[in-house]
Amino acid sequence: xxxxxxxxxxxxxxxxxxxxxxxxxxxxxxxxxxxxxxxxxxxxxxxxxxxxxxxxxxxxxxxxxxxxxxxxxxxxxxxxxxxxxxxxxx
Amino acid sequence: xxxxxxxxxxxxxxxxxxxxxxxxxxxxxxxxxxxxxxxxxxxxxxxxxxxxxxxxxxxxxxxxxxxxxxxxxxxxxxxxxxxxxxxxxxxxxxxxxxxxxxxxxxxxxxxxxxxxxxxxxxxxxxxxxxxxxxxxxxxxxxxxxxxxxxxxxxxxxxxxxxxxxxxxxxxxxxxxxxxxxxxxxxxxxxxxxxxxxxxxxxxxxxxxxxxxxxxxxxxxxxxxxxxxxxxxxxxxxxxxxxxxxxxxxxxxxxxxxxxxxxxxxxxxxxxxxxxxxxxxxxxxxxxxxxxxxxxxxxxxxxxxxxxxxxxxxxxxxxxxxxxxxxxxxxxxxxxxxxxxxxxxxxxxxxxxxxxxxxxxxxxxxxxxxxxxxxxxxxxxxxxxxxxxxxxxxxxxxxxxxxxxxxxxxxxxxxxxxxxxxxxxxxxxxxxxxxxxxxxxxxxxxxxxxxxxxxxxxxxxxxxxxxxxxxxxxxxxxxxxxxxxxxxxxxxxxxxxxxxxxxxx
Numbered sequence: 001x002x003x004x005x006x007x008x009x010x011x012x013x014x015x016x017x018x019x020x021x022x023x024x025x026x027x028x029x030x031x032x033x034x035x036x037x038x039x040x041x042x043x044x045x046x047x048x049x050x051x052x053x054x055x056x057x058x059x060x061x062x063x064x065x066x067x068x069x070x071x072x073x074x075x076x077x078x079x080x081x082x083x084x085x086x087x088x089x090x
Numbered sequence: 091x092x093x094x095x096x097x098x099x100x101x102x103x104x105x106x107x108x109x110x111x112x113x114x115x116x117x118x119x120x121x122x123x124x125x126x127x128x129x130x131x132x133x134x135x136x137x138x139x140x141x142x143x144x145x146x147x148x149x150x151x152x153x154x155x156x157x158x159x160x161x162x163x164x165x166x167x168x169x170x171x172x173x174x175x176x177x178x179x180x181x182x183x184x185x186x187x188x189x190x191x192x193x194x195x196x197x198x199x200x201x202x203x204x205x206x207x208x209x210x211x212x213x214x215x216x217x218x219x220x221x222x223x224x225x226x227x228x229x230x231x232x233x234x235x236x237x238x239x240x241x242x243x244x245x246x247x248x249x250x251x252x253x254x255x256x257x258x259x260x261x262x263x264x265x266x267x268x269x270x271x272x273x274x275x276x277x278x279x280x281x282x283x284x285x286x287x288x289x290x291x292x293x294x295x296x297x298x299x300x301x302x303x304x305x306x307x308x309x310x311x312x313x314x315x316x317x318x319x320x321x322x323x324x325x326x327x328x329x330x331x332x333x334x335x336x337x338x339x340x341x342x343x344x345x346x347x348x349x350x351x352x353x354x355x356x357x358x359x360x361x362x363x364x365x366x367x368x369x370x371x372x373x374x375x376x377x378x379x380x381x382x383x384x385x386x387x388x389x390x391x392x393x394x395x396x397x398x399x400x401x402x403x404x405x406x407x408x409x410x411x412x413x414x415x416x417x418x419x420x421x422x423x424x425x426x427x428x429x430x431x432x433x434x435x436x437x438x439x440x441x442x443x444x445x446x447x448x449x450x451x452x453x454x455x456x457x458x459x460x461x462x463x464x465x466x467x468x469x470x471x472x473x474x475x476x477x478x479x480x481x482x483x484x485x486x487x488x489x490x491x492x493x494x495x496x497x498x499x500x501x502x503x504x505x506x507x508x509x510x511x512x513x514x515x516x517x518x519x520x521x522x523x524x525x526x527x528x529x530x531x532x533x534x535x536x537x538x539x540x541x542x543x544x545x546x547x548x549x550x551x552x553x554x555x556x557x558x559x560x561x562x563x564x565x566x567x568x569x570x571x572x573x574x575x576x577x578x579x580x581x582x583x584x585x586x587x588x589x590x591x592x593x594x
Binding site: 035 | 216217218219275276317318319320374377380381384385388389392404406407408409410412413416455459
């Protein structure tokens with residue numbers, strides 16, 4: 001399974017989101033590849049991914065992609081990521 | 091024992107002296123400490139090393155695009171024009187200072203952990219790219235200042251200074267950060283902090299009766315600038331176009347055309363246009379490299395930090411506060427850009443002729459991220475007016491400080507790029523100036539500076555942050571009152587409207 005974590009530059013917050021999502025996936029026992037991306041390449045990366053994780057403000061800019069776009073309100077709320085990801089991977 | 095020397099020499103020269111391999115090894119060590127499986131360790135280490143080589147490829151592209159622009163600006167204006175882009179100057183510096191800066195990064199991270207463990211400054215700086223930029227800048231300044239042959243001292247002092255700046259800036263910024271996020275769970279670790287503190291202070295001073303920027307309805311049209319590839323290329327196209335057209339008008343045709351090797355005016359302008367886009371390409375490649383390295387390195391670092399300093403606050407990248415003021419980000423960006431242009435004017439008219447400071451051209455990306463951040467901090471204490479003036483002040487700061495910093499970067503000042511964000515400016519200049527005498531004096535001075543900064547930050551943490559000071563508390567009281575009054579007014583309107591209701 002491929003997941004893309006998206007932020008404006010793809011080097012700051014998305015890396016942290018990737019990190020927290022990896023933690024959650026480890027708990028869930030799901031084997032997935034998470035890639036950090038900036039908003040510029042996110043649309044391309046989302047073509048081959050199953051899930052896109054991003055913030056409220058960036059979600060509309062990713063637009064219509066085959067992957068499921070999940071909005072994470074607080075990138076540091078492991079519970080929120082856990083809740084939303086576990087619903088999506090099942 | 092000859093073979094041992096040969097082996098050690100080989101390891102020292104061919105492996106540990108190559109930054110890409112060094113970063114790969116550090117990443118592997120971090121991942122092993124986290125008990126990742128061997129596949130993840132090898133993959134992570136390899137990706138970190140590859141990312142570092144990608145960085146170098148991007149740097150070549152960017153340099154190729156900046157060289158002709160530098161020549162053009164120099165011929166047209168007679169002054170050196172510089173576009174501060176952290177990624178670019180860092181990638182350029184890696185070739186010469188890569189290995190030392192990788193050591194500075196690693197030991198600096200450990201010193202930060204020690205400070206977080208044993209002082210009240212419980213912040214773990216996790217903004218990986220800024221860590222890398224700061225390590226590189228300190229290495230360059232210390233190498234230039236201390237001279238040849240003192241690599242061990244460069245690494246030692248660089249690591250101490252890096253560790254110190256990574257815990258003190260989140261602490262100094264924290265009262266405002268708490269105010270913005272409304273709780274005490276995260277800190278901001280970003281080397282634009284001076285600009286944010288300035289924005290918070292300016293907001294408080296000017297926006298006592300200004301409502302929050304979030305009440306404004308904004309057009310969506312400017313949002314495309316969030317895309318860094320678009321923002322970078324667009325700003326470079328503008329800068330290139332200004333100077334190519336200026337060059338065509340001001341210079342004798344033959345001299346102008348020779349700069350881009352162009353046959354006629356049309357080819358000259360389009361050569362400039364293509365160079366501008368190539369800059370965007372180079373930055374995109376560099377960002378890809380940075381992302382590849384950090385995607386592996388930051389989780390490794392974070393895992394170690396969580397074990398060594400449990401319960402410390404993560405100090406994170408500035409876009410973390412953007413959701414707390416989406417309009418303020420836009421206002422801050424636009425006014426920061428304006429501030430940058432006005433400061434450029436000041437540089438061109440006064441500071442360049444008088445002190446030989448270079449012309450700092452506005453880069454879209456630093457103005458967006460630090461200007462946007464300043465907007466949010468200004469908005470938190472001074473509403474729309476605070477966001478506007480805070481962004482403006484930030485724009486002035488990130489234009490004037492890099493110009494001063496260029497003077498202490500030595501021959502690296504000729505690279506047509508420099509570090510952009512505010513803290514690189516003041517910290518780099520401070521360290522550079524203290525190293526201007528003899529190496530021994532400089533080393534002692536830098537240690538004194540580090541000690542003084544940590545002491546000041548501890549006092550600030552104890553007296554201000556822990557004491558719960560809220561910046562702009564008076565305005566909050568006024569806002570609450572205004573809101574209440576508004577609600578009351580509505581209430582009475584309703585009741586007035588109700589009274590004649592039988593007629594309706």
